Amino acid sequence: QQQVKQSPQSLIVQKGGISIINCAYENTAFDYFPWYQQFPGKGPALLIAIRPDVSEKKEGRFTISFNKSAKQFSLHIMDSQPGDSATYFCAASNRYTSGSRLTFGEGTQLTVNP
């Protein structure tokens, strides 16, 4: 119940295209859903996050779509650039566990071809 399932495992997109990464969860106690970007040799960097009372959040080229009834959320990267090539992780945290314990998806390796 604490799992977050992420797909696809890898994704190749042409420059200027749209990258879409999907995540699904089971635990309805999750109340915060961040996305992280990780480059080789670096720690995860927070990209954008959403709470379940909102269906969509946009920051620049990055948009989270959230479907509470389906228990799914997705990251859309518009106008994808080669510099976006990285591993992306969705995550979730549970309001009933004390503090801020993130449960991560398995990751999506995104390659944007020039």
Place this chain on the structure above:
Amino acid sequence: DAGVTQSPTHLIKTRGQHVTLRCSPISGHKSVSWYQQVLGQGPQFIFQYYEKEERGRGNFPDRFSARQFPNYSSELNVNALLLGDSALYLCASSFPGSTQPQHFGDGTRLSIL
């Protein structure tokens, strides 16, 4: 402003040894969490500390322990190292609460020979 800093950046140990990893949170952040990231996988939660008290523990053996100091820095200790402990160990800091964004350091790469 300085982000989350971790030391050392790389470490090589042999089986059975002990290791201590250190983390300094972002100024003003009182909550520190530790994660283990095995190559090719997402980070796995190990511990969370807030106000020097353990607030959460993941599914890790008792060989793993941690503590938080009055200045909110933290250290992670691992005893009796196993080959399977080879991973990137990440520290994250945040304000307290499940909806507060966590900011990660670049981790300590631990290799066990």
